[in-house]
Amino acid sequence: MDTLQNLGRWALGMFERLGRGHLFLLYVLMGTPGLLFRLRLVVQQVYSVGVLSLLIVTVSGLFVGMVLGLQGYNTLVDFGSEEALSVVVALSLVRELGPVVTALLFAGRAGSALTAEIGLMKATEQLAGMEMMAVDPLRRVVAPRFLAGFISMPLLAAIFSAVGVFGGWFVGVGLLGVDDGAFWSQMTAKVDFYEDIVNGVIKSAVFGFVATWIALFEGYDAVPTSEGVSRATTRTVVHTALAVLGLDFVLTALMFGGV
Amino acid sequence: MLHSRTVEIGVGVFVAAGLAALFMLAMKVSNLSTFKAESGYAVSAHFDNIGGLTVRSPVRMSGVLVGRVSGIGFDSETYQAVVTMNIDPQYDKLPADTSASILTAGLLGEQYIGLDPGGDLRFLKDGDEIKLTQSALVLEQIVGQFLFSKAQEGAAAE
Numbered sequence: 001m002d003t004l005q006n007l008g009r010w011a012l013g014m015f016e017r018l019g020r021g022h023l024f025l026l027y028v029l030m031g032t033p034g035l036l037f038r039l040r041l042v043v044q045q046v047y048s049v050g051v052l053s054l055l056i057v058t059v060s061g062l063f064v065g066m067v068l069g070l071q072g073y074n075t076l077v078d079f080g081s082e083e084a085l086s087v088v089v090a091l092s093l094v095r096e097l098g099p100v101v102t103a104l105l106f107a108g109r110a111g112s113a114l115t116a117e118i119g120l121m122k123a124t125e126q127l128a129g130m131e132m133m134a135v136d137p138l139r140r141v142v143a144p145r146f147l148a149g150f151i152s153m154p155l156l157a158a159i160f161s162a163v164g165v166f167g168g169w170f171v172g173v174g175l176l177g178v179d180d181g182a183f184w185s186q187m188t189a190k191v192d193f194y195e196d197i198v199n200g201v202i203k204s205a206v207f208g209f210v211a212t213w214i215a216l217f218e219g220y221d222a223v224p225t226s227e228g229v230s231r232a233t234t235r236t237v238v239h240t241a242l243a244v245l246g247l248d249f250v251l252t253a254l255m256f257g258g259v
Numbered sequence: 260m261l262h263s264r265t266v267e268i269g270v271g272v273f274v275a276a277g278l279a280a281l282f283m284l285a286m287k288v289s290n291l292s293t294f295k296a297e298s299g300y301a302v303s304a305h306f307d308n309i310g311g312l313t314v315r316s317p318v319r320m321s322g323v324l325v326g327r328v329s330g331i332g333f334d335s336e337t338y339q340a341v342v343t344m345n346i347d348p349q350y351d352k353l354p355a356d357t358s359a360s361i362l363t364a365g366l367l368g369e370q371y372i373g374l375d376p377g378g379d380l381r382f383l384k385d386g387d388e389i390k391l392t393q394s395a396l397v398l399e400q401i402v403g404q405f406l407f408s409k410a411q412e413g414a415a416a417e
Contacts, residue, residue, distance in 0.1 A: 043266065043270050044266060047273075094289075155276075187287075196289060201281070
């Protein structure tokens with residue numbers, strides 16, 4: 001009977017949390033239209049969420065593209081079709097690696113920072129103080145961060161993919177001697193704008209939405225102690241990674257799979 | 260407000276870089292620059308077998324991309340495949356007796372439609388049908404024919 005009760009308590013707690021998360025999202029979304037008049041707040045957050053993530057995203061994109069170039073070349077050269085290297089590099093970056101790896105990096109670089117920041121604001125009772133002054137912290141603190149994450153993610157993913165293509169180009173054309181003209185022409189022939197690029201952008205926007213939502217909610221819902229904030233930060237990274245990978249499968253199945 | 264200024268410049272650079280990356284992906288990586296949406300004229304053709312032809316496969320004349328396959332259907336009266344092609348409007352001087360054949364790029368490459376010009380003085384226009392067609396070569400059939408003719412040679416020699 002005790003195990004049943006524990007199971008029930010656990011399930012109820014989970015559903016409660018899920019409900020709190022969705023209500024939180026609803027309030028945050030309701031707070032975003034008002035931000036049009038306070039763009040300065042959003043710009044500030046785009047700086048800390050997007051601009052400061054630029055370095056890690058660019059460097060990772062470059063190296064992922066270069067590794068794809070090397071690995072793809074080694075396989076394709078056996079079939080004498082190393083010109084298809086650009087297609088391998090571009091499609092895997094634009095469709096999958098760009099959005100997914102950027103979202104994982106985003107969770108580690110920006111998501112954890114958001115959680116820690118909001119969690120500490122809660123722990124030091126800054127949020128409560130705002131409420132005392134009749135300032136809605138959801139509108140003043142959380143909504144700008146949400147919008148900033150949602151704007152930054154697709155841009156970061158696009159930069160990741162573009163830099164990755166150049167990384168692949170550098171290894172393929174620069175080091176391994178694939179023909180430059182064939183590299184670009186094969187790529188433009190096989191990569192479709194609507195099918196591949198637009199779908200990749202949609203993916204990254206969805207991941208940005210989910211990653212920012214999880215990070216902000218974990219911070220807002222954190223137990224207001226040092227331990228609680230540290231746990232919330234860990235949960236942000238883990239849950240975002242799981243959510244992104246799971247959603248990626250669903251989105252891929254919907255977009256490309258014909259499932 | 261130097262700090263706020265650097266922040267805003269940083270965000271400006273970031274957004275510009277993101278949009279530039281998207282633009283580069285659109286123009287340089289994808290086919291947006293080469294593919295113009297259905298602005299051309301449609302031509303159809305019947306084939307006995309289309310092999311691995313798909314929608315958006317290229318249509319080439321003398322190796323030059325002149326259009327793309329816009330639709331593949333099945334004619335249940337003649338039991339043939341009906342392929343509609345969208346030809347780029349700048350190639351509007353294709354003779355009416357142009358023939359179409361399904362070819363393969365390279366040994367194992369993708370399949371495309373190759374057009375061979377005829378000598379007619381009238382030109383193909385929207386909605387016309389190409390009468391002279393040659394189907395895709397199916398490897399099993401070719402191997403089968405080869406074995407069959409070899410067997411016949413053997414029989415004739417005896």
